[in-house]
Amino acid sequence: MSGGWNTIESDAGVFTSLVENLGASNLQFEELLTLEPSELSSLQPLYGVIFLFKYPTDTPYTSSETPLDGTFDHDAASRIFFAAQTIQNACATQALLSVVLNKTDEVDIGEKLGEFREFTIELPPEFRGEALSNSDLIRETHNSFARSSPFADETAPKGGESEDVFHFIAYSAINGKLYELDGLQPAPISHGECTMENFPEKVVDVLQRRIARYEATEIRFNLLAMCRDLRVRAREFGDMELLEREERKRKDWLFENALRRHNFVGFAGEVLKGVVESKMKDGKVDEWVAESLERRKKAEQARRAGQDVEMSG
Known part of the structure; x- marks a missing residue:
């Protein structure tokens, strides 16, 4: 390690x-x-x-x-x-x-x-x-x-402004x-x-x-x-509302910490494979790809239009 x-x-x-x-x-x-x-x-x-x-x-x-x-x-x-x-x-x-x-x-x-x-x-x-x-x-x-951190950008320029x-x-x-x-x-x-x-x-x-x-x-x-630990205080004073709130907080922390450790790349890949398989089964792969390319084209046109407005201002 x-x-x-x-x-x-x-x-x-x-x-x-x-x-x-x-x-x-x-x-x-x-x-x-x-x-x-x-x-x-x-x-x-x-x-x-x-x-x-x-x-x-x-x-x-x-x-x-x-x-x-x-x-x-x-x-x-x-x-x-x-x-x-x-x-x-x-x-x-x-x-x-x-x-x-x-x-x-x-x-x-x-x-x-x-x-x-x-x-x-x-x-x-x-x-x-x-x-x-x-x-x-x-x-x-x-x-x-x-x-x-499943991805490391090795193409990032060196010697630029530090974070x-x-x-x-x-x-x-x-x-x-x-x-x-x-x-x-x-x-x-x-x-x-x-x-x-x-x-x-x-x-x-x-x-x-x-x-x-x-x-x-x-x-x-x-x-x-x-x-x-606030749960100790809650038990000492018999504050069941505080105890319930703190126990719920611990469960939330446990879930959040599990998410921090998890690498979702495999999960995302399986979802993408499932979507592709579904489109292939329906015979709509070409249509799906064309729609995606059109959306990307419109997004790029909108971005360029925004830059032109900013420069002219």
């Missing part, structure tokens, strides 16, 4: 299933649609958030000596789990682990992740990153949630401080004193300052909160 890492989506169902498949229990991710502390507070106990943002390639992301916000806490790297990102496309799972591996007092992370943490916690961040990127369990679990790059980082309250955990940075970034109780207010303040550094037209951000 290839040792590469594939990109995965910033999706609550993907991240929830990912952390469960890694062996952790009673965890859930929820997508946040607003930057309101009250929305985060409603999910308590809240273990952390994962933030997806466009990685700036035209301006410095941060200084190696001083971050744009907060302060580097080099000493914390030896006390908490912080890993340097050593491989491309691993940042989603790395951000997830940056939260869950620092919450072992509150979360059951399972045997495999427990062994990984025990093995790496005494290592420096760069070796933790190497251990993470070389973990078959973590890489294979991560890649199992990548979208199927926008996006990056995942984590924020969590650890040992009484709010930490920004970004494997591309030299150390955890401290944003001051913080408890689990006031984490929603503190992290929203930090995120608002971060977003404000972008142009007003940039809206491609995503925020996922890691909280306790």
Whole structure:
């Protein structure tokens, strides 16, 4: 199997299933649609958030000596789990682990992740990153949630404009401080004193300052909160409506994740074969092909007409 890492989506169902498949229990991710502390507070106990943002390639992301916000806490790297990102496309799972591996007092992370943490916690961040990127369990679990890509365009021109790059980082309250955990940075970034109780207010303040550094037209951000499985709360309080809603959500996530993994090329080919066989049986293949060519011709004429209008305008 290839040792590469594939990109995965910033999706609550993907991240929830990912952390469960890694062996952790009673965890859930929820997508946040607003930057309101009250929305985060409603999910308590809240273990952390994962933030997806466009990685700036035209301006410095941060200084190696001083971050744009907060302060580097080099000493914390030896006390908490912080890993340097050593491989491309691993940042989603790395951000997830940056939260869950620092919450072992509150979360059951399972045997495999427990062994990984025990093995790496005494290592420096760069070796933790190497251990993470070389973990078959973590890489294979991560890649199992990548979208199927059956076609590769080898004719695409090289050296053209690069696509926008996006990056995942984590924020969590650890040992009484709010930490920004970004494997591309030299150390955890401290944003001051913080408890689990006031984490929603503190992290929203930090995120608002971060977003404000972008142009007003940039809206491609995503925020996922890691909280306790909401079904646990529903059972504790006897909230059958919440329990039913959460169980239905899990079924939807299971279906959506199955679709992500599935390669539909074979299915589409069988459908096309069936259509062709049906047309041949009816003796209408030539008519069908002629109709298709006529529709394509009209579509091309309409496209050219639109271009002419645009140029004359």
